[in-house]
Amino acid sequence: MSEVNIQSVRSIKPINGDTVHKICSGQVVLSLAVAVKELVENSLDAGATNVEVRLKDYGKELIEVSDNGYGVAEDNFAALTLKYHTSKLCDYSDLLGVSSFGFRGEALSSLCALADLSITTRHKDSSYATKIVYDHKGNITSKTPCSRQVGTTVTLTNLFSTLPVRQKEFHKNYKREFTRMTSLLYAYCLISTGVKITCNNQTSSNVRTLVVATQGSSLYKDNIACVFGIKQMQSLLEIKTEYVANIKENILKGLSNTVQDREASETIDDVEIDLSEDSNDAASNEIPNSQETVCSQKSQGYINKPNPVELVGFISSCAHGSGRSTTDRQYFYVNSRPCEPTKVIKLINEVYKQYNPHQYPFVFLNIVIDRTSVDVNVTPDKRQVFLTQEKGVMNVVKASLLKLFENIPRTIKLESIEANVSSIEPELSQPRIFNSFLNKFSRKNNETAKSTSDNTDLKRKSSTLINYGVVKKSYKISKEELECNEENDTIIANEDSEPCEKSEENTKIINAETRGDSNDDITICETKLTKNKYDTDTIMYLEYSDKLPNTQIRNISDIVIESHQVVCKTKSSSEKPRKPNLAKIKTDKEELGKPINRKTVELKTSLEHVEALFKMNLKHNQEKARPDRIKFKSTINPVFNKKCEEELSREISKESFKKMEVIGQFNLGFIITRLEDDLFIIDQHATDEIYNFETLQKTTELTSQKLVVPQKLELTGVNEQILMDNVEVFRKNGFTFEIDKDALPTKRVKLLTIPMSKNWVFGKEDIEELLFMLRENYHEHCRPSRVRAMFASRACRKSVMIGTALGKSDMRKLVDHMSEIEQPWNCPHGRPTIRHLVNIAMVHTRED
Numbered sequence: 001m002s003e004v005n006i007q008s009v010r011s012i013k014p015i016n017g018d019t020v021h022k023i024c025s026g027q028v029v030l031s032l033a034v035a036v037k038e039l040v041e042n043s044l045d046a047g048a049t050n051v052e053v054r055l056k057d058y059g060k061e062l063i064e065v066s067d068n069g070y071g072v073a074e075d076n077f078a079a080l081t082l083k084y085h086t087s088k089l090c091d092y093s094d095l096l097g098v099s100s101f102g103f104r105g106e107a108l109s110s111l112c113a114l115a116d117l118s119i120t121t122r123h124k125d126s127s128y129a130t131k132i133v134y135d136h137k138g139n140i141t142s143k144t145p146c147s148r149q150v151g152t153t154v155t156l157t158n159l160f161s162t163l164p165v166r167q168k169e170f171h172k173n174y175k176r177e178f179t180r181m182t183s184l185l186y187a188y189c190l191i192s193t194g195v196k197i198t199c200n201n202q203t204s205s206n207v208r209t210l211v212v213a214t215q216g217s218s219l220y221k222d223n224i225a226c227v228f229g230i231k232q233m234q235s236l237l238e239i240k241t242e243y244v245a246n247i248k249e250n251i252l253k254g255l256s257n258t259v260q261d262r263e264a265s266e267t268i269d270d271v272e273i274d275l276s277e278d279s280n281d282a283a284s285n286e287i288p289n290s291q292e293t294v295c296s297q298k299s300q301g302y303i304n305k306p307n308p309v310e311l312v313g314f315i316s317s318c319a320h321g322s323g324r325s326t327t328d329r330q331y332f333y334v335n336s337r338p339c340e341p342t343k344v345i346k347l348i349n350e351v352y353k354q355y356n357p358h359q360y361p362f363v364f365l366n367i368v369i370d371r372t373s374v375d376v377n378v379t380p381d382k383r384q385v386f387l388t389q390e391k392g393v394m395n396v397v398k399a400s401l402l403k404l405f406e407n408i409p410r411t412i413k414l415e416s417i418e419a420n421v422s423s424i425e426p427e428l429s430q431p432r433i434f435n436s437f438l439n440k441f442s443r444k445n446n447e448t449a450k451s452t453s454d455n456t457d458l459k460r461k462s463s464t465l466i467n468y469g470v471v472k473k474s475y476k477i478s479k480e481e482l483e484c485n486e487e488n489d490t491i492i493a494n495e496d497s498e499p500c501e502k503s504e505e506n507t508k509i510i511n512a513e514t515r516g517d518s519n520d521d522i523t524i525c526e527t528k529l530t531k532n533k534y535d536t537d538t539i540m541y542l543e544y545s546d547k548l549p550n551t552q553i554r555n556i557s558d559i560v561i562e563s564h565q566v567v568c569k570t571k572s573s574s575e576k577p578r579k580p581n582l583a584k585i586k587t588d589k590e591e592l593g594k595p596i597n598r599k600t601v602e603l604k605t606s607l608e609h610v611e612a613l614f615k616m617n618l619k620h621n622q623e624k625a626r627p628d629r630i631k632f633k634s635t636i637n638p639v640f641n642k643k644c645e646e647e648l649s650r651e652i653s654k655e656s657f658k659k660m661e662v663i664g665q666f667n668l669g670f671i672i673t674r675l676e677d678d679l680f681i682i683d684q685h686a687t688d689e690i691y692n693f694e695t696l697q698k699t700t701e702l703t704s705q706k707l708v709v710p711q712k713l714e715l716t717g718v719n720e721q722i723l724m725d726n727v728e729v730f731r732k733n734g735f736t737f738e739i740d741k742d743a744l745p746t747k748r749v750k751l752l753t754i755p756m757s758k759n760w761v762f763g764k765e766d767i768e769e770l771l772f773m774l775r776e777n778y779h780e781h782c783r784p785s786r787v788r789a790m791f792a793s794r795a796c797r798k799s800v801m802i803g804t805a806l807g808k809s810d811m812r813k814l815v816d817h818m819s820e821i822e823q824p825w826n827c828p829h830g831r832p833t834i835r836h837l838v839n840i841a842m843v844h845t846r847e848d
């Protein structure tokens with residue numbers, strides 16, 4: 001920086017007005033999505049019942065939003081694009097009750113600064129329309145009368161042309177930006193009842209595709225069906241506001257029940273309960289129109305309190321398979337304003353997870369709350385909100401979901417568990433020796449249950465009980481055999497007890513039952529839910545000798561858990577420690593005295609010669625310096641896998657594999673190779689497996705099977721477009737479609753064929769997954785995860801097994817293959833393929 005420049009920087013001066021405008025505008029309109037959102041919001045604020053969004057080349061060329069709202073009066077043309085000029089509030093106090101989407105008066109002025117903007121508008125009281133063109137500062141450059149229906153059209157071209165870096169980013173990622181825009185637009189489509197919103201995109205090849213179209217219905221349901229298809233709508237449950245259980249309310253309920261049970265003459269009115277101070281906890285009031293409430297007139301005042309929160313919306317059922325694989329369809333609103341209430345979002349997903357652990361729900365939720373307890377003026381894009389009663393809102397949301405999911409047939413049948421539990425009960429008292437174990441186990445389970453949620457007690461309890469049941473059932477040791485000291489968690493074997501029957505290996509298998517045997521009603525899903533260390537295939541062994549006597553005190557900590565086995569070690573009293581069977585050792589002594597035929601060679605040497613040799617050797621070793629750089633430092637240990645991989649990928653190029661010298665096979669499972677001074681060990685199975693896997697990934701075209709009836713897919717407009725653009729990728733994966741480009745969004749694609757393979761069933765989820773992958777980052781060899789899993793298992797079967805002796809050429813081939821693999825460091829199941837063993841140079845220097 002020159003002297004003059006520094007000087008000028010040092011004095012504080014206001015930033016030039018235009019620059020400020022540009023800087024700030026970039027913060028209001030961050031992306032294509034926000035630009036479209038702002039224009040749509042303006043149209044909705046203008047009372048439009050028809051909003052049309054038109055893009056050219058994904059918004060790169062043009063963005064246009066037309067509406068049939070009340071239009072802009074001529075007096076306002078100039079103010080329209082001025083910073084902080086709005087017709088929606090005059091005073092700060094207006095902000096508290098603001099019901100329009102816009103209120104900051106920034107959008108149009110920002111868009112002016114970031115793009116070329118023109119507006120055609122006809123006010124409802126005007127007989128003609130005017131086209132106004134603005135410059136980047138928001139000044140009118142031309143005004144021409146024209147014809148148009150009442151309403152406004154805002155046209156943007158060259159978005160971000162004044163911010164070159166951002167424009168470059170936008171043009172580079174235009175498809176992703178477009179997807180984000182549609183996703184945000186969906187939020188407005190869903191919440192805007194009585195408004196017809198359409199969006200279409202015209203690509204450079206002049207093909208026009210309809211992205212989304214709602215029908216202007218007055219029901220949210222219909223909007224959901226328009227955007228996501230009828231099937232999606234049918235899988236949803238309507239959310240009903242459930243207020244948090246109130247102690248007093250419970251008292252009333254309880255009392256009223258007893259009243260009914262006892263005498264009809266006794267009425268609830270006789271019970272004096274003061275309900276006045278109940279309003280403190282705003283969230284815990286009674287449901288507004290729950291007429292069947294058990295409370296009598298005395299509690300009327302309480303019931304009639306205005307409700308602070310009401311939830312309106314829909315959520316996926318928690319039944320297995322009813323959710324989605326990602327959180328891609330979750331729409332939240334506060335007083336119909338699309339926003340991201342982070343904590344509520346997290347809560348809903350957490351609650352849902354407890355019922356359907358492997359999926360995420362579709363959510364459309366409008367939190368209706370007193371406007372004065374919401375601050376919507378948090379960020380320029382108005383996506384964040386502050387709720388003064390957040391905790392109360394969260395409680396209501398939680399209670400509502402729990403209530404909603406309460407009666408959904410889950411993956412577990414409660415009756416059958418209860419039956420199981422009761423049938424198991426008698427055994428509870430039997431082997432007291434295991435009660436302490438069980439307590440420990442169940443305590444662990446309970447802890448996990450508690451940490452997730454208090455309100456899912458029922459579910460969690462039941463799952464605990466299953467574990468309980470199975471475990472309990474498993475111990476078939478009788479009271480006479482074992483006694484338990486109840487005071488602490490120790491087991492004292494009864495000295496007087498009869499010896500247990502002795503099994504051959506001095507080991508008695510106490511439990512070999514799996515859960516599947518004992519609880520047929522539990523589906524896989526629930527199994528996973530209750531999965532813990534002591535899982536289904538937990539087999540418990542108790543090693544003991546005839547008497548179990550001298551064992552004395554055994555703590556739970558003595559139980560060693562090894563993979564799936566719990567082993568209780570007890571010291572054997574009767575069994576003498578077995579002495580190793582020492583084989584006879586041969587010594588040289590036997591050979592002594594025997595005549596041996598040995599060749600004799602005469603060697604001549606002198607001390608000087610030896611000394612010279614020694615010196616030479618020493619010098620040579622000194623010269624052979626340590627390697628200038630230690631390339632591989634990590635030890636072979638699963639803990640350092642990541643580090644090892646980093647080193648390997650840094651030091652070994654694909655070509656290096658070809659240069660490696662094959663030294664030999666080790667232990668019938670590993671190839672030892674050498675590259676310069678470094679020795680490597682290669683897992684023969686893992687490396688062959690990843691090679692075969694990648695080959696399958698690249699070359700396999702799955703055979704497909706024709707469906708008897710083409711299946712409606714009901715994809716969103718955007719997904720349909722992605723699918724249509726990538727038909728080839730889908731075909732490679734065995735999916736082909738019937739495409740009707742002119743049909744309405746969600747109705748354009750029908751599934752014709754699905755991939756066919758023994759034991760593997762593919763379907764709509766795989767298509768959705770593939771769409772997601774294609775959208776996030778396109779890859780020629782995109783495969784749904786289940787196809788990958790199938791390839792992985794095929795590759796495994798094809799590959800060289802551990803235990804196979806390999807010839808040198810076989811080994812050479814395997815090592816050469818590694819140079820062709822994209823990701824050579826791990827097999828598809830994650831096992832490492834290659835590790836550095838040792839640097840030979842280092843070995844030498846150490847010896848010296």
Ligand code: ADP
Pocket residue numbers: 038042043045046067069070071072080085086087088101102103104105106107108109152
């Ligand atoms: P805000 O929406 O926060 O008021 P904007 O910059 O988005 O700020 O819009 C400025 C003003 O322009 C609005 O207050 C509104 O009066 C007017 N306006 C913008 N778009 C439209 C439209 N589509 N129809 C009618 N009036 C509009």
Ligand code: MG
Pocket residue numbers: 038041042101102103107108
């Ligand atoms: Mg606005």
